[in-house]
Amino acid sequence: xxxxxxPSTFKKRLLRVFILGLLALSFIAPSATVLASDLVGxxxxxxxxxxxxxxxxxxxxxxxLVTPDGRELWSRSAxxxxxxxxxxxxxTAVVVLENASLDETLTVSRRAVAIGESAAGLKPxxxxxxxxxxxAMLVKSGNEAAQALAEHVGGTADRFVEMMNAKAAELxxxxxxxxxxxxxxxxxxxxxxxxxxxxTRYAMSKDPFRRAVGLTQIDLDGDGGAAPLPNSNLLIxxxxxxxxxxxxxxxRAGYCLVATATRNGVELTAxxxxxxxxxxxxxxxxxxxxxxxxxxxxxxxxxxxETLGAVPVTDYLDVTVPALVAKDSRVPVFDLxxxxxxxxxxxPGIAAPVAKGDRIGTLTLTQGSRMxxxxxxxxxxxxxxxxxxxxxxxxxxxxxxxxxxxxxxAEPVLP
Numbered sequence: 001x002x003x004x005x006x007p008s009t010f011k012k013r014l015l016r017v018f019i020l021g022l023l024a025l026s027f028i029a030p031s032a033t034v035l036a037s038d039l040v041g042x043x044x045x046x047x048x049x050x051x052x053x054x055x056x057x058x059x060x061x062x063x064x065l066v067t068p069d070g071r072e073l074w075s076r077s078a079x080x081x082x083x084x085x086x087x088x089x090x091x092t093a094v095v096v097l098e099n100a101s102l103d104e105t106l107t108v109s110r111r112a113v114a115i116g117e118s119a120a121g122l123k124p125x126x127x128x129x130x131x132x133x134x135x136a137m138l139v140k141s142g143n144e145a146a147q148a149l150a151e152h153v154g155g156t157a158d159r160f161v162e163m164m165n166a167k168a169a170e171l172x173x174x175x176x177x178x179x180x181x182x183x184x185x186x187x188x189x190x191x192x193x194x195x196x197x198x199x200t201r202y203a204m205s206k207d208p209f210r211r212a213v214g215l216t217q218i219d220l221d222g223d224g225g226a227a228p229l230p231n232s233n234l235l236i237x238x239x240x241x242x243x244x245x246x247x248x249x250x251x252r253a254g255y256c257l258v259a260t261a262t263r264n265g266v267e268l269t270a271x272x273x274x275x276x277x278x279x280x281x282x283x284x285x286x287x288x289x290x291x292x293x294x295x296x297x298x299x300x301x302x303x304x305x306e307t308l309g310a311v312p313v314t315d316y317l318d319v320t321v322p323a324l325v326a327k328d329s330r331v332p333v334f335d336l337x338x339x340x341x342x343x344x345x346x347x348p349g350i351a352a353p354v355a356k357g358d359r360i361g362t363l364t365l366t367q368g369s370r371m372x373x374x375x376x377x378x379x380x381x382x383x384x385x386x387x388x389x390x391x392x393x394x395x396x397x398x399x400x401x402x403x404x405x406x407x408x409x410a411e412p413v414l415p
Contacts, residue, residue: 033059037077041337054336056291058284061254061274064193065288068267070201073292073334078194081175082273085248085256086118086141087196088183090203092149093134095163097206099153102131112147115182120145120220120229131208136220138212140229141247143182150181157181171202185252193271200245200258200269213244234282235259239289243267249278259285261293266332268292295335301365302329302375308344310413311360313383315352317394320410322380323361329375337367344415346377354383 034052038045045051055074056065062077072078108126113119120142122128128136130152136145147157154160157180164178176191176199183189191199203209216237217230235242241261248256254274259282260267270288275281302325310320323346333340346361361377386394398408 035076037075037080039072039075039078041074041334042072051336054295056287058272058287059276059280060272060284062193062271063273063284063288064197064269064271065292066197066201066269067296067332067334068201070198071334072194073268073296074288075193079175079192081190081192083185083189083250083253084183084191084196084273085185085250085253086143086183087191087246087248087256087258088178088181088189089137089141089146090196090199090246090258091164091167091178092146092160092181093138093209093212094199094203094206095160095167096130096134096149096153097208098167099163100130100149102129102134102208104130104152106130106133106148106152108144108148109151112144112151115143115147115184117182117184118143118232121227122148122220132218132220134208135212135215135218136229138209138246139215139218139231140220141232143184146182168199171198173199183248183250183253185250193273196258196271196273197269200260200271204244204260204267204269210244213246214242233257233259235261235285239286245269247281255281257281257285259289261289263293264298266293266296266298268296296332298330299333300328300330301333301340301373302342302363304328305380307380308363308377308415309346309361310410311346311379312349312410312412313352313354314349314409315386315391315394316383316409317397317407318410319383320413321350321354321360321383323377324380325363326357326359326376326378329363329365329373331365331373333367333372337370340365340367340372342415344377346412346414348412349409350379352383352385354379354381356380356382 034045036046040051045055062080064075064078065073108122110124113124118141120136120140122144133145133149136142150157150160161178168176173195176195177188179186179189217228219228232247241263244260245258257272259270270285272281272284304327306325307322309323313319343364358379359376360379363375365372
């Protein structure tokens with residue numbers, strides 16, 4: 001006879017089994033879901049089974065992955081206004097770099113140190129260069145460094161914020177608004193993933209900014225000597241090709257990261273807004289960048305010396321000159337945008353003398369409605385002007401053919 005089981009014990013066991021079942025399902029369930037706002041190459045993923053099968057597996061509130069020229073490879077709610085946390089400091093750095101010299105010195109105020117939250121360990125009265133303050137702000141995400149820079153450049157933080165918003169307007173960031181230089185939550189302080197990517201690419205065009213956000217750590221002098229401060233962006237030094245840029249967190253923004261990386265000569269920018277925890281934001285950025293480098297990479301679409309037709313030499317009856325591709329056309333291609341098409345346009349004819357390398361046509365490479373490249377087609381051989389007797393003979397033949405019919409010059413040859 002089996003021993004009796006206390007009802008309360010039975011309920012506890014049943015609850016334990018239920019919880020274990022939920023945990024098991026959580027491991028089986030996918031970590032991310034395709035949302036209605038997800039786009040790949042500007043096309044909706046939700047309405048395309050083909051795109052849904054290759055979409056990056058990410059879980060974030062909003063984000064975007066863009067190419068160096070701003071082409072959107074993937075996005076989620078990219079135009080939705082969101083709190084931006086310390087990614088704010090990208091704009092702070094831009095305004096500082098455009099209005100101050102790196103070797104200027106500033107003094108950290110009590111007001112700056114009182115900002116609190118993320119700090120680089122600066123103290124009231126500390127004197128440091130603008131360059132060192134930028135490092136403290138961008139590498140360690142020091143709020144006091146951001147405030148000190150704002151006070152130094154703008155005279156007051158409020159005046160500096162006006163400069164930030166003026167720069168945003170200049171860059172066409174119509175959904176971006178700043179109320180402080182450090183990124184702590186405040187009413188009216190917001191941006192979008194799309195506009196943050198535009199700002200980031202602009203900032204990365206400035207060498208001092210690029211240098212700072214690519215540092216693995218800085219050594220900031222303090223009371224006890226130089227203290228090493230590691231970069232808050234854990235991708236730097238860990239992810240192959242990582243070049244920047246900035247982390248952020250507040251209760252409204254969630255965990256944020258703007259990450260850039262370069263492979264095969266192409267730098268991609270990934271924006272992650274509203275990730276669930278600190279490590280997840282780095283995982284999401286890795287996933288986006290890996291996916292981007294897999295699907296967007298340089299390809300040779302036309303090779304130098306490739307023959308793409310022939311152009312008649314108008315001084316002759318039957319002479320053509322081959323049209324060759326002038327140089328290799330190596331272009332980054334997004335393989336989810338469809339087939340690449342070639343279009344060749346050749347000059348109707350060219351007069352002698354022809355020198356090898358003379359331009360005689362154009363190769364246009366397109367993918368859908370996007371033009372990828374245009375490449376010159378050039379003469380592949382020299383063709384001299386006909387001699388006196390040859391010109392006379394050609395003139396006689398042409399006169400005869402113009403009466404009885406016949407070919408006056410060679411026909412063009414298309415690929």
